[in-house]
Amino acid sequence: MSELASKAEKLDAVDELAAKRAEFVLDDPDTAVYLDGNSLGALPVAVPGRIEDVVRRQWGELRIRSWTEEGWWTAPERIGDRIAPLVGAAAGRIVVGDSTSVNLFKALVGAVRLARSADTGRDEIVVDATTFPTDGYIAASAARMTGCTLRPVPPSEVPGALGDRTAAVLLNHVDYRTGRLHDLPSLTAAVHAAGAYVVWDLCHSAGALPVGLDGHGVDLAVGCTYKYLNGGPGSPAYLYVRADLQDRFDSPLPGWNSHADPFGMRPDYEPAAGAPRGRVGTPDILSMLALEAALEVWDGVTVDAVRSKSLALTDFFLECVEAYVPAGRVACLTPRAHGERGSQVALRCPDAGDVMKRLIERGVVGDFRHPDVLRFGFTPLYIGFADAERAARVLAQVLAETGAQDGGTAP
Ligand SMILES: Cc1ncc(COP(=O)(O)O)c(C=O)c1O
Numbered sequence: 584m585s586e587l588a589s590k591a592e593k594l595d596a597v598d599e600l601a602a603k604r605a606e607f608v609l610d611d612p613d614t615a616v617y618l619d620g621n622s623l624g625a626l627p628v629a630v631p632g633r634i635e636d637v638v639r640r641q642w643g644e645l646r647i648r649s650w651t652e653e654g655w656w657t658a659p660e661r662i663g664d665r666i667a668p669l670v671g672a673a674a675g676r677i678v679v680g681d682s683t684s685v686n687l688f689k690a691l692v693g694a695v696r697l698a699r700s701a702d703t704g705r706d707e708i709v710v711d712a713t714t715f716p717t718d719g720y721i722a723a724s725a726a727r728m729t730g731c732t733l734r735p736v737p738p739s740e741v742p743g744a745l746g747d748r749t750a751a752v753l754l755n756h757v758d759y760r761t762g763r764l765h766d767l768p769s770l771t772a773a774v775h776a777a778g779a780y781v782v783w784d785l786c787h788s789a790g791a792l793p794v795g796l797d798g799h800g801v802d803l804a805v806g807c808t809y810k811y812l813n814g815g816p817g818s819p820a821y822l823y824v825r826a827d828l829q830d831r832f833d834s835p836l837p838g839w840n841s842h843a844d845p846f847g848m849r850p851d852y853e854p855a856a857g858a859p860r861g862r863v864g865t866p867d868i869l870s871m872l873a874l875e876a877a878l879e880v881w882d883g884v885t886v887d888a889v890r891s892k893s894l895a896l897t898d899f900f901l902e903c904v905e906a907y908v909p910a911g912r913v914a915c916l917t918p919r920a921h922g923e924r925g926s927q928v929a930l931r932c933p934d935a936g937d938v939m940k941r942l943i944e945r946g947v948v949g950d951f952r953h954p955d956v957l958r959f960g961f962t963p964l965y966i967g968f969a970d971a972e973r974a975a976r977v978l979a980q981v982l983a984e985t986g987a988q989d990g991g992t993a994p
C-alpha cells in the first residue's frame with residue numbers, strides 16, 4: 584500500500600462522518616468514486632420508500648385529503664425550516680419551491696423594489712461577472728423590467744463599484760467553476776454601506792459550509808437543493824428573506840399560494856405574512872417530499888463538522904494530485920487558502936473534456952466545464968479519504984496516457 588493510501592485509511596478510521604455514507608445509495612468504493620455531488624447529490628436511502636408512500640398511500644388512497652392530513656399545503660415552509668439551520672437562519676425565514684432561476688428573479692426584482700421604496704434614484708443592478716449563466720440572464724431581464732442598467736463586476740471589485748445608484752447586487756457564495764469562496768460577511772457589509780440590497784446564490788455552499796445568513800444580515804438568498812442537500816434531480820429551490828424585510832418584500836410573482844387567504848379566492852391581492860409570501864403556485868409535492876426525506880440525513884450532523892471534513896478532503900486530494908500528477912500537467916484553479924475555498928477542486932488542463940470522459944469510464948465521476956476545467960466535488964457526508972486518493976491516482980494514470988502538457992498557471 585502506498586504512503587498516501589495508508590494515510591487515507593488512517594483519516595477514514597477517525598472520520599466522525601464516516602457512518603453517514605451508509606445512508607446513501609452509492610457504488611462499490613473499490614471500483615467507483617462519485618465526485619459530482621456539486622452537480623447532483625447522491626440518492627439518500629430513505630427517499631425511495633418515502634416516495635412510494637407519498638404516491639401509493641397519500642396520493643393513491645387519501646388523494647385530496649393529503650393537502651391537509653399529510654401536510655402537503657404547508658410543506659414549503661416546513662421544509663424551509665429544515666433547511667434554515669444549515670444556512671444559519673432561524674425558522675420562518677425560508678420557503679421552498681420553484682427553481683433557483685425563478686427564485687433569483689423573485690429575489691432580485693424584490694431587492695430592487697426594496698431599494699426603490701426608499702430612494703427612487705437607485706437604477707443599477709450589479710452582478711457577479713463570473714456568475715453561473717442563469718444568474719446573469721435573470722439579472723439582465725430583471726434590469727430591463729425594472730428600468731435599471733446591469734453592471735457585471737468581478738466579486739473582488741464589487742466594493743469599489745458600489746454607489747448611490749446601486750439598487751441591488753447579485754453574488755455567488757462559491758464560484759461554480761473555480762470553487763472560490765467569496766467573502767459573504769464583508770461583501771454584504773459593503774453593499775449595506777452603499778445603501779443597497781444584496782442577493783446571495785448559495786447553490787454551491789449550502790450543505791457544504793457555514794453560511795450565517797441571519798448572523799451576517801443578508802437581505803435575500805436563494806439556493807438549489809439537488810447538490811449538497813441531495814434532494815434529487817430538479818428538486819425545488821428555496822428563497823430566504825431577512826426577517827425585518829419580510830413585510831416589505833414585494834414579490835414580482837404574486838401567485839395565489841402567496842396570498843394571505845388563498846382559499847378566499849379573492850380578486851384583490853393581499854400578500855401573506857412571513858416566508859409564505861415567497862410562494863407562487865401549487866408546490867411540486869413529489870419532489871418536495873423527496874427533498875424532505877433526503878434532509879433526514881442531516882439529523883445529528885453539524886455544518887461545522889461537514890466543513891472541517893470538506894477542507895480536509897480537498898487538502899488531501901490536492902496533496903495526492905501533487906504527488907501523483909507530473910508538475911505542470913494540470914493547474915489548480917481552486918484557492919489553497921481555506922477561507923477562499925468551497926467544497927470542490929477545479930483543475931485546468933487543455934484536454935479536460937477528453938480526460939473527464941476517460942475518468943468516468945474508469946469510475947471516477949467528476950465533471951467537465953468549458954473550456955478546460957475538470958471539476959471534482961467533495962460531499963463530506965458520503966465521500967471519504969480513500970475515495971480522494973483513488974480519484975487522484977486514476978487521474979494521474981489518465982493524464983499519463985493522454986497528450987497535452989501545459990495546464991497553465993496556478994492562481
Ligand atoms: C450558481 C448556480 N445558480 C443556479 C443554478 C441553476 O439554477 P436552476 O436550479 O434554476 O437550474 C446552478 C446550477 O445549475 C448554479 O450552479
Ligand SMILES: Nc1c(O)cccc1C(=O)C[C@H](N)C(=O)O
Binds near residue numbers: 621623
Ligand atoms: N442543474 C443541472 C442540471 O439540471 C443538469 C446538469 C447539471 C446541472 C447543474 O446543476 C450544473 C451545476 N449548477 C454547475 O455548477 O455546473
